[in-house]
Amino acid sequence: MSIIEDTAAYEAWLRSQCKVVEDDLLAKHQRMRKSPFALLRATYYRWARRIEEICPELAEAPVALCVGDIHLENFGTWRDADGRWVWGVNDFDEAARMPYAFDLVRLTTSIELAPDMAIDSRDAADAILQGYRDGLKHPRPALLDEHEIWIRPYVKCSDDCRRAFWEEINGLAAADAIPSAVRKLLTASLPEQAKNAAFFHRFAGGGSRGRPRYVVVATWRGGRVVREAKALVPSAWT
Template sequence: MTFQRDNAAFEDWLRDQCDVVEDDLVYKHERMQKDAFTFLRATFFRWARRIEKLCPKLEDAPAVLSVGDLHIENYGTWRDAEGRLVWGINDFDEAAVIPYPFDLVRLATSARLAPKAQADNRVAAATILEGYREGLANPAPSLLDEQESWMRPFVVCSDEERRDFWDEVKDYPDAEPPAEVVSALKESLPEGFKIKRYASRRKGGGGLGRPRFVVIAKWNGGKIVREAKALVPSAWHWAHETRGKPRFLDLARKGFRAPDPHLALSDGDGYIIRRIAPDQRKIDLSNRSGPRLRLDLLWAQGFDLGAVHAAKRSAQEAIADDLPKRKDDWLYEAAKTAAEDVQEDFDEWKKVRLPL
């Protein structure tokens, strides 16, 4: 099936799962014309449909609860219950039980397609895999106040970024969330809050089209923000025509994590509720400079993925048994094949879409 048909079929399925924001889908279609990396971020549904055909030697690997839509910009910072600054994977919308290598392949593919990629592709794949092995064997959260303090200069929010954040919040358009969302957002706020307004928010790549609402409130002399984003089953289930429930919290809170205490699901599990703040954000790795820094971060990304996959002891043992059986260059070769397929889909999309 062509990408165009898969895209249309997936969007029809999405409309059955939530009240799609059609203008956001139009915006998503425009963003998908930017480059192959942005296109990859927006099209996990196509990846889920294609990856087993592209990499048949990996489909028999142990299937574990996986991130699914993993890429180099699906990492960021948050504060845990102790107020510590934590870095790691921070979006599990597409979590599903998937052969474990496919998370690694998608991460390496995204590094390969990043517009400002600097590291040699073979070295990048080897570095990700090295970090992954360490994270699988010795899983732990990445705490920026302790062992991972070297990251702080590259991920801590600058004064300019803080101003940009609040300017963006000011520009969020007013909205009237459904009653269940209003209730969930209010419940997420600390005692003594005063609601200033509700708004909608357009953010993300593959999640564009799902309703997002925010509440901006006043508390103890300053503004605080919470977001509610519609949660639907993983596109892995769409691609494989299976039934499945969202597994977001199963990865976000369990295992070797220092979880975000503000992260929750609304009653009925229809929306993800989270804190939005300048120091709680995704990291734009594709814009980082310096080959050595890039490799260090790729190693750390592999490490955190290993820690996520190690959350269940049986999964950790199955992967540890399977991984040594793979050829040395398996990740490099798989990412190369996957990247070429993404590029073909991107080229097709560019041909049939009007120019930006």
């Protein structure tokens, strides 16, 4: 199948899984045209169909629970339940059991395709393999206040990033017809005594763009809190 046929087939399947936001899907098509990296991010279904043909020697690698749609921009930071600053993979939409080596190949491919990368792709591949080996030997979270301090300058949030985030939140479109079950779950996720809850649509992401996303914004103890819900569908790998 051509990539156009693959895309049409995947989107027809997606419509059977959730109520697709058609305008957002059209925006995704435009984004896919911007660069090979953007295309890779947006077409995991194509990767899933082709990777065993492209790398047949890896299809027999041991099977593990993998990220699937892993790429350079699928990493970020967050605070865990104990307030620890953690760095790692933050999107598991396409997680599934598959030959583990496919995750390594896809991550390395994304670095090869990413614009303005100041690292040789062979050096990047070596670093990924070494990091994977180290993680198998000593599995633990990447804690930026304790173990992986060297990462901090590369991932810290700047004032511009904070400003851009709140500008996006302020510009969200009101959600008039949010499903009642989603509204109930988003409300339940807020801290106790949160007030003035308002619901919005959000359009974001690469591969998952087109799925409905809803956001609730409320006030709590002098500031705003935000929660998001996104439609969950099976991994394209399966």
